[in-house]
Amino acid sequence: MNNNLKKINIYAIYLGAFILILPLIAFFINAFSFRWFYPQVIPKELSLQAWVRLKLIPKPGQRTFEGFIELWASNPAVIKALLNSLSIGFLVTIVSIIIALPAARVLGLLNFRFKKLIIFIMVSPTILPPIAFVLGLNINFISWGFSGNYFGVCLVHLVPIMPYVVLTMTGIFANYNPDYEHQARTLGANKTKTFLLITLPAIAPGMVVAALFAFLVSWSQYLLTFLIGAGKVMTLPLLVFSTASSGNPALTAAISIIFIFPAILILFFTSKFVSGESGATSGFGKI
């Protein structure tokens, strides 16, 4: 009886895994098939047509190294959006880490008045929906000249990212012993050297997780980019959304695959660190 129950249990897990992975299977079939008509489950013809139409893979006959370079150099929309998404993500991640580092150190190591209030203020953007602030901010950005440009989009991405980076790094500093720094200083190391040789190695693993996470939040931002970018800053989520609304499954699937690739990669590398206790995890619900 108990053994039977165990078996049912395991089959239920396999079934659940299969159901969970169905969308991913559908993405790949849609992206690599041609005329995948109802009611076929397995497509009759495999094809790279969607990728050719997106100008990511050259037409048959031109698929040489030079052919790829030439095509990508012609700056197709997907490559442009991909570069925008990547560069905004990198920039915002680096800036947010630099800004959060001193704040997290203070919050993690020291006790002072209003500390709880400050933490509460810092995390408030994680609770309230982005639509609550971005509509008003949009008008402000127009008058400040930040609307419709790259800089404004980077700036607005800092709002959802900042709380998680500060929170995750505060957690790191709460378990960090600053005595080693004092020892290094007494032994004659200067401030820069102490930071590079003592502090940085100690906080690096946690910082990498915070950085990957910050990147992912920026990477999947749709509403903020759309409103502040005013259609002039094209990123991958915007491209996915517009292609999905125009209803071409093959193209949507192909762009989506590019879009989710870094996400899966990041999960693969951080699954060790991602646990319920980490501040970053709570943010995953919001991507």
Place this chain on the structure above:
Amino acid sequence: MGGERLKIILSLTPPLLIIFTLFFGGIFYGFLQSLGYQPAIGKYEINFSAYYNVMFSERYAKLFWTGLGLNLWVSFASTFLAAVFALFGALAIRKTFFAKTICNFIYSLNLPMPHLVVAVGIIFVFSQSGLLARLASQIGLIGSPGDFPVLVKDKYGLGIILAYIWKEAAFFFIILMSVLQSLGENFEELAQSLGANRWQRFRYVILPLVMPNLFSASIIVFAFSFGAYEVPALLGVIYPQMLPVMAFEFFLNPDLNARSEGMALSIIIAIIVMILVVFYFWLTQAKIRKD
């Protein structure tokens, strides 16, 4: 001592500056606009007519109240179901079995997946010519695509709920797995040796232990699904419409008067979320005091 205080202030200023000017500044300016203060079109008087229009005017009242109903239904249903699925998944997957690591990875796979992609995936799988409909027709359950139930772009928000379950179950799953791991199996073994059956072990041992984490995760998920735009924009219908989509469409309306109404809606959404969060803190604080 004075030096330390200066250090604290200097370190905290940059992130606080960002949060205050961009986040609270945005909310404040949105609130001003919702009161009708729009210098851009020469309106300076302050009143609550946008709120009144959105909630009670003949034109929008029906849209608003059905939208609010849909919002509550979608958020409650998806949060509850995602938590339930994740709980059973996490409890079942704890035991060792063949391909456990792979299953574990698949169960967490949706965690870093952007909501937008999950919504597209739901269209691919659950639409009337999607993967499930094709599978159903292969085994002879349905004939034409029209026989498959409308699960995407339906007026009950089923597609939206499915997308949120897909995405948030992974989030609950990770949190539950780490709680269950840190608890170990000692409590359960103890209960078993005292004669508790499967159901009793679940109801009186596991559930109370995971409840605090499950509950706080639920608040995050509920607040998010209540105010998010992408999923209902892709998977919803024009009527009834979820509030964030409605707010956004008001805002993009070329008629600048509709802008105040869009802002009013977004402030209403924020207030509802805030009330829920405060209620939650009050609930947990009251419980701590009681214990």
